[in-house]
Each structure stands twice: as C-alpha cells, then as structure tokens.
Amino acid sequence: MKNINLQVEDREYLCIIGPSGCGKTTLIKCIAGIIEPDEGEIYIGDKLVNNLPIEDREIGYVFQEIALFPHMNVYNNICYGPFVKGWSISKAENLIKEILNMMRLYDRVRDKPDALSGGARQKTAVARALISGSKLLLLDEPLGSLDAKVRRVLRYELKRLVKDLGLTAIHVTHDQEEAMSIADRIVVMRAGEIVEVGTPIELYMCPKSLFTANFVGEANFFIGDFVGEEDDYVKIDVGGKALYSKCKVNPEDGKVVAVIRPEFVVMKRTGPPREVWRGVIEGRVFLGGSVRFEVRTENDIMIAVKKPLLSEALRFEVGDHVALILPREFLLVYPYPKEGLEKAISIE
Amino acid sequence: MPLIELVNVTKRYGNVTAIKNLSLKMNDGEYICVLGPTGSGKTTLLKLIAGIVKPDSGEIYIDGRLVNDVPPQERNVAYVPQYYALFPHMSVIDNVAFGPLSRGFSREEAYKVSMQMLEMTKLAWRANSFPHELSGGMQQRLALARGLASGAKILLLDEPLGALDARLRVELRYKLRGIAKKNKLTTIHVTHDQEEAMVVADRIVVLRNGEIQQEGPPSQVYNEPKSIFVAHFVGGANFLEGFVAEVDQYGSWIQLRNGFLLRVNDVNRVVGERIVVMVREEKVEVIKGARRREEINLFPGAVSEVSFLGDFVSYSITLDNGDKVSSRMPSVFGLKRFGIGERVYVRLKPENLRVYPYPPQGLYKELEVI
Numbered sequence: 001m002k003n004i005n006l007q008v009e010d011r012e013y014l015c016i017i018g019p020s021g022c023g024k025t026t027l028i029k030c031i032a033g034i035i036e037p038d039e040g041e042i043y044i045g046d047k048l049v050n051n052l053p054i055e056d057r058e059i060g061y062v063f064q065e066i067a068l069f070p071h072m073n074v075y076n077n078i079c080y081g082p083f084v085k086g087w088s089i090s091k092a093e094n095l096i097k098e099i100l101n102m103m104r105l106y107d108r109v110r111d112k113p114d115a116l117s118g119g120a121r122q123k124t125a126v127a128r129a130l131i132s133g134s135k136l137l138l139l140d141e142p143l144g145s146l147d148a149k150v151r152r153v154l155r156y157e158l159k160r161l162v163k164d165l166g167l168t169a170i171h172v173t174h175d176q177e178e179a180m181s182i183a184d185r186i187v188v189m190r191a192g193e194i195v196e197v198g199t200p201i202e203l204y205m206c207p208k209s210l211f212t213a214n215f216v217g218e219a220n221f222f223i224g225d226f227v228g229e230e231d232d233y234v235k236i237d238v239g240g241k242a243l244y245s246k247c248k249v250n251p252e253d254g255k256v257v258a259v260i261r262p263e264f265v266v267m268k269r270t271g272p273p274r275e276v277w278r279g280v281i282e283g284r285v286f287l288g289g290s291v292r293f294e295v296r297t298e299n300d301i302m303i304a305v306k307k308p309l310l311s312e313a314l315r316f317e318v319g320d321h322v323a324l325i326l327p328r329e330f331l332l333v334y335p336y337p338k339e340g341l342e343k344a345i346s347i348e
Numbered sequence: 349m350p351l352i353e354l355v356n357v358t359k360r361y362g363n364v365t366a367i368k369n370l371s372l373k374m375n376d377g378e379y380i381c382v383l384g385p386t387g388s389g390k391t392t393l394l395k396l397i398a399g400i401v402k403p404d405s406g407e408i409y410i411d412g413r414l415v416n417d418v419p420p421q422e423r424n425v426a427y428v429p430q431y432y433a434l435f436p437h438m439s440v441i442d443n444v445a446f447g448p449l450s451r452g453f454s455r456e457e458a459y460k461v462s463m464q465m466l467e468m469t470k471l472a473w474r475a476n477s478f479p480h481e482l483s484g485g486m487q488q489r490l491a492l493a494r495g496l497a498s499g500a501k502i503l504l505l506d507e508p509l510g511a512l513d514a515r516l517r518v519e520l521r522y523k524l525r526g527i528a529k530k531n532k533l534t535t536i537h538v539t540h541d542q543e544e545a546m547v548v549a550d551r552i553v554v555l556r557n558g559e560i561q562q563e564g565p566p567s568q569v570y571n572e573p574k575s576i577f578v579a580h581f582v583g584g585a586n587f588l589e590g591f592v593a594e595v596d597q598y599g600s601w602i603q604l605r606n607g608f609l610l611r612v613n614d615v616n617r618v619v620g621e622r623i624v625v626m627v628r629e630e631k632v633e634v635i636k637g638a639r640r641r642e643e644i645n646l647f648p649g650a651v652s653e654v655s656f657l658g659d660f661v662s663y664s665i666t667l668d669n670g671d672k673v674s675s676r677m678p679s680v681f682g683l684k685r686f687g688i689g690e691r692v693y694v695r696l697k698p699e700n701l702r703v704y705p706y707p708p709q710g711l712y713k714e715l716e717v718i
Contacts, residue, residue: 019513020484104716119386147385148541149581156655175514181655181662200656201683215515217658263659263678286567288546288583289630289660289676306659308678309630330680347516348483 001026002192004040008170013159015179016172018189019215019347024172025064025140027189031170032138033057044136060132060167062125062142068113074124075109081132092131095165099127102157118145123154130161137162137169143178151175155182176216180204188212204261210334213259214345220265220303221341222258226251233328239299241277244328255336262292262306264330267313271323279303281320295322351376351534352397352502357406359392359558366392368558369406379528379535381545384555385581390538391430393555394504397536398427410502425502426495430510432487434479440490441466441475447498465493468527485516492524496531503528505537509544517541521548542582546570554578576624576704576714584629586673587711592617599698606669610696611644614703622706631700632675634663634686635693645696649673651686661685665694 001023008014016024029035031042033054042049049057060081068077078100082092100106103123113121122145129137142158143151159182162169173179179186180200188195188203188211196208207213210221224238226249233244236256243258282302283294291314293305303324307313316322337344352374359367366389374380382390395401396408399420408415415423426447435443441462448458466472469489479487488508495503508524509517525548528535539545545552546566554561554569554577562574573579576587590610594601600617602610602625612625635646652672653664661682663675673694677685686692707714 117386177657180658204658264680285547288543288570348485
C-alpha cells in the first residue's frame, strides 16, 4: 500500500474494489488495527488510532477468515457484543430478531459453528458485526462465500440495515456489481494505490481512468487519433471514421483511446452514412435481462453491443448487416497511455 | 446416440441423498451448465460422471458403454476440480505434461502436446514458472490446460471460475466456451452463478436437492421457468400473491392484496385458487404520473428505492396495495428518471406474467435458496 489518502464520511457506505492483490484487504486491516501502517496516520472520529489495539477501536468487523466462537451456538455468537458491553439482551431483542430473519438464520440459532455451511457461518459473522453496537463496520468480502443469487438478495438488506442503524460501513469486495448497487461511494484500487474515488454513477458514466472504465462494467476500447475541436466536441479518427466526444483531451502525440459501453451503442439496419459504422453480427448471446452482440465492422474492429429484452434490436441475428452509431454524449476519450492500452487496463 | 447418459441415478452420503433418481442425456460436443444452490448435488453429479464416486443405484453410460464399474482413468474424462489441485512443486509445463506422461506418451510427444495446450490458454510464456507464481486467472487457465492435455473428449469443470475476481470471470467465461467448442469437447460446467450459465451454456440443467428442476436452452429456462424456484434462481423476478377471482376463455382475473385486480393469460386456473404471479424485473414498465386510469394492469404506487447497477438501473416501487415490485431498465434512458417518493404507475402486461400455484410450504420458504 502506497501513500493512501482517504476520508470516509459519517454514515457513509463505502466500497473498496480492485483486482486480487491490489491492497484492498491490507487497507481495511490497517483501519481495523490488525496491520500497523509503516507510515502515515489513521483517524477514527478525530482520534489518532495508530497505536490503539483493535478491541479499543469501537468497530464491528467481518474478515475472510471468519472467527466465530466454536463452543457457542449461533445465537450466543451473535449476542456476544451486546453481552460484553453489558447491555440487557431484551434491549437488543427486536434488532436481533430482525437480523436473524434477514440473514435467514432463524432455524439455525441453536447450531454450533462447525455444524454450519461456509455461507451460514459468514452470515452469522455479519449478523454479529451488525449487532455489535459499534458505529463503524469493516467488512472484508462479507458475502464472498455465498451463492451468487443469495449474495444479490442479501446485499440490499445489508445496506438497508446499515442505513437504518445509522452506521458507517467500509466494505471490501471483488464483485463490482455488488459495490455498484449498494455503495454511496466506491474506491478503486490497483497495485497498492487508489486509482479513483467516486459515486457508482460517476465511475460508470465518466471514469477518470481507462483502468476503471474496464474494471467497472464492460467497455469497448478503440485506438485513434486526435483531429481537432468542433463546437463543444472533440473530433477523433478511428480506423478512418470520425467520432465525437464531450471529453476535453488534447494529447501531445495526438494518439487517443476512445471508450464506449456496449449498451450505449445504437444498432440499426441503416443509418446516416457519415456517422455510422457498418458491420456484420458475428456473435449473439442471451444474458437474461439483455442480449449481447458482437459486431465486426467494415474497418475490422470488434464491437460489443448490449440491448435490453424489450428492445427492437432483439430481432437481429448472427450474419445480419447492421449500422452502428456511437453517440457523442456517451463516447469517452482518453490520451493514449504511455505503458500501452493493454497494460493500462490489465486486471492481472 | 447421446455421449453421456444417466439413468435413474441415486447417490447417498450416509442418510443424505445427494442425487435422487436422476436421468439426463448429454450430446456429443454439447456445452452443459449445471446450475443450483449450495448443496443441490452439482459437484456429486460431476463426480459420478468422472467416476470418483459410485452411484448407489442407476446406470451411467459413456459412449454407449456402461461405466458404473469403470475407474476414472479409463473413462476418457478430464475432471477439473474446484480448487484446481495443481502440483505445487512442479513447473507449469510439468503440471500439464503429467497427464500425457502417465498415459505412456513419449517425453517428446507429451511436452509437445502440453506446449500446444499452454499456447491455447495463453500461458506458454510462463511454462517454467511455478503455480504459486501465477495469478488466480492464470492458475485457472493452467488447470484447464492440464485437463485439455489429457486428451479426453469430455471436460468436467467444477466452478471453474469461482475463485476469480468478478471482472476476470466475465472475461474468461467466453474463452472457456471458445476453447471447448474449438476442440469439439463435451463439457459439463458446474456453477452457482446463473449469469455465467446463461452465457456459456447450450443447455442449462437446474438442480435442487439432488433433482432436476428444469433443463433447456438458456432463453427457455429464463423465459419459461417451470417453477417459482427456477424463476427466482435464474434471473431477477417479482412475485405477487393473490387468488383467482374469475376464469374465462381467454385468461383469468387475479385478486391481489387489497382489491387490486390483475389480468393474466392463464386459462388453466380454478376460481378461488391461491396463486403466485411472476414477472421479470425488466418486464415491469414504470410510467410517470397518472393517465388512462381505466387501462387494465396499471397500478399506482411510489418509488421507494433506486439502485444503479451499471448497465441497468433498478427501481423499487411500493404499490398502493402494499405489494412491492422491482423494475430494471437500461441506464441509457432510466438514469435519474424517477426520484424516491415520486408517484408512478406500474404496467404489467398480461403476456409477461406467469402464474404458479401457491407453494405448500409458503412463498417465503420457496424463495429461500439456501
């Protein structure tokens, strides 16, 4: 982890994402006090906590290596926090009930941890952190060992409870969609550094870096040349075709990368000749809520196009000739990266 | 003739029945995804075909031959377990060559084949590295290369992308299918991720408690789920509880909570029957303000939650009768379209609705997928 600066607001739900080995777990462990930073300060509230042990930091946490008390059943594991703090359990009773319900642990309260599946153990750990009475929650892949479907349901309930209880949460995940759907803000990390911080909409619609554009959601990348400015738009050339964007770039060497998300590409049978890329559909995959096409254009570029189920575009089949429009309001342009495009967006 | 056939196969571990009287046929060159929640029997199914566990009853055929008593190494299958089981002390190429060598290939031949497989999985440049020096994605590709080098025509993959970052998983699933198809392999790919199954499979088999709930092409399983469980597990679905109020020759009227009346195209219902209506999230239309109040299946409500998912925006709407529905719309035109608390109408077209009998143990229990 290199020279990280980050402020998390009171009652914020913050997600940290990044590829394996980017330092996201180290970051959250530093905040928890499990790992000591070599340099720099960590404040919780206005208190410097660098030398404060984990038990004095007033945090509830869930880490990947889950530590439940093996000799206690689920109920006692969950109530441990309030119990240690000397609350009466009856005071916390309604909350405990709600959380057991939400985590679908009601039938398992008398079971000891070793009788539970990995998923149920993880849910117990999350429940325990929520009820711990701490204002700050640190969650490292709290839903990581659950089935995809269960994860998709529980993430919303987790966020709702955090908000209802007025907690601040820092949630590390490898699942971009999870972060996107629940975070107030997302921190994108790579190789020990913060690439950028923003709301889900900012990161998705206007990522500041090529890496984020690729890591958060799917994107098409084209290498091109800067041509000039026309009215309020930047004009570039990709494979002999003109494209326009609102992004203000003017790179020294004139090389640029254009980016567009598959669902923002307009696909039709015909279109105005100047604005259009002609191509042939080479692939068509049903994704559930949408269909993903792969179109090879006349200038031999592969473009992914996604269309929702209710759309007209569903009538297109493999082999069809189509016209693609890359709308200027959705086209992003970046200076060509020094290290090369592939390196700049590489996840591994 | 199907390449793999299971006939009335049952497998028990102690008093737990992992696979219940299951029959399934797989065709040559087909890419099948077995989809189901934890504990549904997916891995056991793979192990039965691989020959690592034996059925308690029933028959398993590969290429027309009964293989119940044939050991794994003689079944012409490559089994790639969930956690790869790479040899840590062997280099990448030695890991791959292990299979061919142990089947009696000459050293030269074994390494030639192995190098080809590494090239295909884009790992040739790391041939002399050790597994622990590789990233998760590379280890996954190495496990795949090793499976391919065995020369087997049947590839059995247990959560092959499970240990990877979500973004990498999306990238690799296309490659996985490409490699399997290019080599004309018959592939059975176990996953709990419905989106992954949808993208890679020719056919999806949905498993629950050791039994097949439904099988078919992805679009069929998604668009025509046979049960509440399948509808819920495969894709985003809304469920509304109600009673059948009237049945005529074109459809039925459903009485939802607090007097809301819903028209469905299902004619095979009985008046008074307790039912559940399902509608996919992307088939829920949300309309601003009040208009055409006389139109059927148009219900007033208010936006209670907005969630941005990237290519989609999800709106939660609490209808005035207390029911909640989620609507997913493309971000292109759905972003910031409605605010929290805004009054809207929800339109549920009859052709997008499916009706199921109310589950005996209750809807809540039926939706609990673990």
